[in-house]
Amino acid sequence: MNAPTPLPLGHSKAPSATRGVADRLRQAIISMEFPPGTRLSEGEIATRYDVSRQPVREALISLSRIGLVQVLPQRGTIVTRISTRHMMQVRIAREALESAIVQRACERFDPVIRGSIDAILETQARAACEGDYMTITAADSQFHAALATGADCEMIWQMVLDVKAHMDRVRHLTLQDRDSMRILVEQHRAIVDAIDQRDPELADHAMRHHLMEILRDLPRVLAERADFFE
């Protein structure tokens, strides 16, 4: 609270207990290990992960800000149920943000990162042929992250990550066939092509077309697993 002290600062990654619990919980929720509506208890999670309640509590605060869990004071914490109304806003937000990223990428894009993208796409293409779901999704994240980084939009990417979590959770419910995987890779290529051509309008269209597809099967999921929805 004193005068603005420099505080030298040298970046740290901080492998703290709180972050560990937050990451594990986040992954567990996205992968449907904890399905929507699951009751979470600070104490129970603390025991399971062998930490005290405090780190768990702080992790839950972070997750509640993203919207993955709902903390009801003095009552309990539950994994947020899926809502079509909410998912629509998620889609709109992600489209808006990632469209902005690729449009900016058309203005300037780090050539080094541009080079690394080819490798990512190649990996993904190979995984698509083999139907390797894990590799596909990992490469997908890398691809979108690389776009943001190359366009100097890392802060925006952090925002995208939050909404992306919701979409990833839904995607875990829709089984992907190889055709849709190949389409995915082609859509990625189309986006990169647009950026290479420095065509903002084309890039915008390609990105929105790509993202639109992800929630295509939402109505089917709603019909099959209504208990996941609110």
Place this chain on the structure above:
Amino acid sequence: MNAPTPLPLGHSKAPSATRGVADRLRQAIISMEFPPGTRLSEGEIATRYDVSRQPVREALISLSRIGLVQVLPQRGTIVTRISTRHMMQVRIAREALESAIVQRACERFDPVIRGSIDAILETQARAACEGDYMTITAADSQFHAALATGADCEMIWQMVLDVKAHMDRVRHLTLQDRDSMRILVEQHRAIVDAIDQRDPELADHAMRHHLMEILRDLPRVLAERADFFE
């Protein structure tokens, strides 16, 4: 962690100590009471606000997610310095999100909320004539929030609020004359007009034009108060 229990749930606002500290700290940072670079200490803030360290800590976690403070493990917490690179991304993100909101507003907009907007604009217009800065900014928030709510984009508005905090902080450094206040109101009117005409392209343009102006004076602030920047 059990079977998905309903957990009746009846909404609550939760006037907790954590939330109280978070709100007060947020306001203090935006209003430059705690200027960029200020060292914050959990214990010190706890004493000042007469709560224990835990609520303070949890409040700081929330603020660090927004990016208003930086928590350096085992070293300290500081109010984030302003960065032109960061502010550019903030502007891009807010433009993208609010543009998406008004475009959606052109498709459908709650008529009741549409009615309340006129009152907000009238209040703001009166405040602009009198140079009432506080009322102006309060009405500005209400206006943008009403747009989001009317377009059924409350979740997106929550995201906007986070980036808006950074812009509000900068705006506190640029003194507003009455002319720019009047221009502000006119820009708001232009946005509403575009929505009334159901013209997405016009609405998009009006909103972006409006938001662009906010950071116009950023270079001047940088020249005058370089110590606020990193």
Place this chain on the structure above:
DNA sequence: CCTCTTGATCTACCATACAAGTCCATACTA
């Protein structure tokens, strides 16, 4: 004069204990 060590003093982090609100099954009452 420079380099390294050491220890005092900060910090955030974590664990534990306590407080307060909610829910629910049970028992009591009209």
Place this chain on the structure above:
DNA sequence: TAGTATGGACTTGTATGGTAGATCAAGAGG
């Protein structure tokens, strides 16, 4: 039987003590 207390078993919220890591200043040794 229906309605209403009541107490216990949950929950999250808050307070506090202790720990490990980071910083920095003073001093020893080269």
